[in-house]
Amino acid sequence: xxxxxxxxxxxxFAAHExxxxxxxxxxxxxxxxxxxxxxxxNAEDARDCVHDALSRVWRSPHAYTRARGAVRSFLVVCxxxxxxxxxxxxxxxxxxxxxxxxxxxxxxxLGAGDPIERDRLRAALAQLPPEQRVPLELAYYRGxxxxxxxxxxxxxxxxxKSRIAMGLRKLGAALGGTxx
Amino acid sequence: xxxxDHIGDDAALYALGVLDEERVRSIxxxxxxxxxxxxxxxxxxxxVAGMVAAGPQYAMPAxxxxxxxxxxxxxxxRPALALAVAAALVVGIxxxxxxxxxxxxxxxxxxxxxxAMDRLASSPHRTVAFVGMEPGxxxxxxxxxxxxxxxxxxxxxxxxxxxxxxxxxGRTPLGTAEPYGNVALLYLPKSHRMDRLALMDGExxxxxxxxxx
Numbered sequence: 001x002x003x004x005x006x007x008x009x010x011x012x013f014a015a016h017e018x019x020x021x022x023x024x025x026x027x028x029x030x031x032x033x034x035x036x037x038x039x040x041x042n043a044e045d046a047r048d049c050v051h052d053a054l055s056r057v058w059r060s061p062h063a064y065t066r067a068r069g070a071v072r073s074f075l076v077v078c079x080x081x082x083x084x085x086x087x088x089x090x091x092x093x094x095x096x097x098x099x100x101x102x103x104x105x106x107x108x109x110l111g112a113g114d115p116i117e118r119d120r121l122r123a124a125l126a127q128l129p130p131e132q133r134v135p136l137e138l139a140y141y142r143g144x145x146x147x148x149x150x151x152x153x154x155x156x157x158x159x160x161k162s163r164i165a166m167g168l169r170k171l172g173a174a175l176g177g178t179x180x
Numbered sequence: 181x182x183x184x185d186h187i188g189d190d191a192a193l194y195a196l197g198v199l200d201e202e203r204v205r206s207i208x209x210x211x212x213x214x215x216x217x218x219x220x221x222x223x224x225x226x227x228v229a230g231m232v233a234a235g236p237q238y239a240m241p242a243x244x245x246x247x248x249x250x251x252x253x254x255x256x257x258r259p260a261l262a263l264a265v266a267a268a269l270v271v272g273i274x275x276x277x278x279x280x281x282x283x284x285x286x287x288x289x290x291x292x293x294x295x296a297m298d299r300l301a302s303s304p305h306r307t308v309a310f311v312g313m314e315p316g317x318x319x320x321x322x323x324x325x326x327x328x329x330x331x332x333x334x335x336x337x338x339x340x341x342x343x344x345x346x347x348x349x350g351r352t353p354l355g356t357a358e359p360y361g362n363v364a365l366l367y368l369p370k371s372h373r374m375d376r377l378a379l380m381d382g383e384x385x386x387x388x389x390x391x392x393x
Contacts, residue, residue, distance in 0.1 A: 003302045031229075034237045046238075063208065067215040069222030073229035077195050080232065081204070084197035115352055116345070116372055121234035136196075140231055145198045164196065165189035165224075172227030175234075 006070065013071045016061040024071050025054065031072070032079045039083035039143070046083070053082040084143055117175075124174035132167030135160050185210075187217045195224035296331045296367035303329070310379055312387035319379060321389050327373030332357055334364040334379070341386060343368075346376040 004012070004023060012020025029050070036046035036053075057063055057078055068074050125133055135153065138144045144152070150160040187207050193199050194207050211218040303324055310319035317336030323329065332343055337359040343366055344351040357364035357379070378388040 030237065031233060034235070035232045037238045038232070038235055043238075062212050065212065065215075065218050067218035067222065068211070068225070069219065070226060070229070073222065073225035076229040076232050077197070077225040080228065081194075081197040085201075115354065117230070117234035119352065121231060139193075139196045139198050140228070143197075146193055161189040161193060165192035168192040168195065168224055168227040172223055172230065175227065175230030 006072075010066060010069075010071050013064055014066045020071075021054075021058060024075060028072055028075055032075055035076050035080045036083040039080060039087055045086065049083045049086055050079055053079040056082075087143065120175060121171075124171050127174065128167050128170060132163045132170070135164050136167040136171070139164055186214065187211070187220065191217070191220045191224040192227075194221060195228045293365055293367075295369075296365060299329055299367070299369075300331060305331075306392070308389045308391055310377075310387035310389045312385075313379075314386070319387055319389075321377055321391065323391060325393065327393060328369070330368040330374070330377075332366040332368070332377070332379075334359070336362060337364040339381065340364070342380040344378050344380055345372075345374045346378050346388070347374070351378070 004020075009020055009023055009027075013024060032050050032054075033046055036049040037043065040046050040049060054075070057075070063078075064071065064074050125137070128136070135146075135149045138149045138152070139146065146157065146160050146164065149164075150157045153160065155163075187194070187210060190199065190203065190207060194204060199207070207217075207221070211221050300322060305322045305324055307320055307322045310321065313319050313334075313336075317334070317338075319332065319334040319337075319341075322331045322333070334341060334357050337357065340356050340358045341364065342356050343354045345354055354368055354377075355366050357366040373391075373393050375391050375393070376388065377391065379386045
């Protein structure tokens with residue numbers, strides 16, 4: 001039997017059907033685990049994070065609607081935000097993690113990223129004007145909040161928010177070939 | 181948050197994970213009933229998912245994660261267990277890390293093989309032979325008609341071969357087909373239509389394949 005299309009999967013997921021949940025996990029578990037690992041840098045924490053984020057999605061049947069778009073993007077952000085939240089709470093508890101939060105995350109890389117996607121991302125980021133690229137990179141790669149970024153770059157909060165939003169919009173459009 | 185207040189630029193901040201929990205909850209409640217904001221949030225999430233997909237990828241650990249029920253909390257004696265493990269390492273278990281790593285590598289290879297077989301069994305595909313393989317060896321690429329995935333199978337491989345995408349006068353490395361026994365397999369869940377692939381031994385091109393869509 002042919003695998004369900006992205007549209008079929010999204011419809012099933014929005015209807016909170018178990019097969020769609022299982023299929024989404026089967027299809028995206030590697031990407032979701034990578035999203036968590038890239039933030040937490042620890043295999044056990046990353047696995048727990050994916051599990052807890054997906055459990056929460058399953059217990060919230062109205063969290064995803066068709067208007068939200070791709071199930072893949074929705075789940076990646078759910079898992080990544082759970083990982084960021086965990087890292088923040090860890091860093092409140094331990095000095096070591098405070099240091100981790102202040103430095104770029106360095107991982108023991110188990111597998112190289114997709115070189116084509118990496119090149120596309122690099123090119124898309126290079127196309128952004130610095131005033132949009134820098135706050136976006138500080139938010140994504142350094143995990144800084146918009147308040148911290150505004151303070152660091154000495155710009156008004158509203159300006160930083162709109163620059164991050166504009167940068168991410170352009171980046172999303174440039175990466176638009178990514179499957180849904 | 182009032183019903184008339186759309187999320188605006190906060191869609192990007194939500195997707196990047198920089199908002200506080202209270203704001204996240206109010207956005208969750210709002211997008212459940214506001215289609216334009218749900219669409220805007222979905223677009224922002226697409227941008228972040230693209231960044232994640234372009235970053236380093238890691239293999240999921242071996243065990244199957246039970247998805248339905250939350251895991252039990254970690255037992256309180258975990259620090260004691262960590263101390264015991266550390267002590268065990270000191271007294272001589274360290275060499276087993278080498279074998280553990282070998283197991284993990286083998287496991288990742290098996291997971292890749294399983295994902296490739298699953299894809300081949302469940303999706304329509306085309307097959308093209310690589311031209312130029314040495315006698316006694318052969319290589320084929322099986323791929324989705326839309327270019328969304330590729331499986332490269334090398335038989336009679338005596339050493340690892342690198343797979344590259346030849347395009348615009350350049351080469352993009354895609355991965356290495358490592359032989360296990362007589363067969364090497366490489367699975368690429370890509371999203372690009374690649375029309376010319378080559379297998380490389382170091383800097384020497386061994387064989388190439390022309391793909392049609």
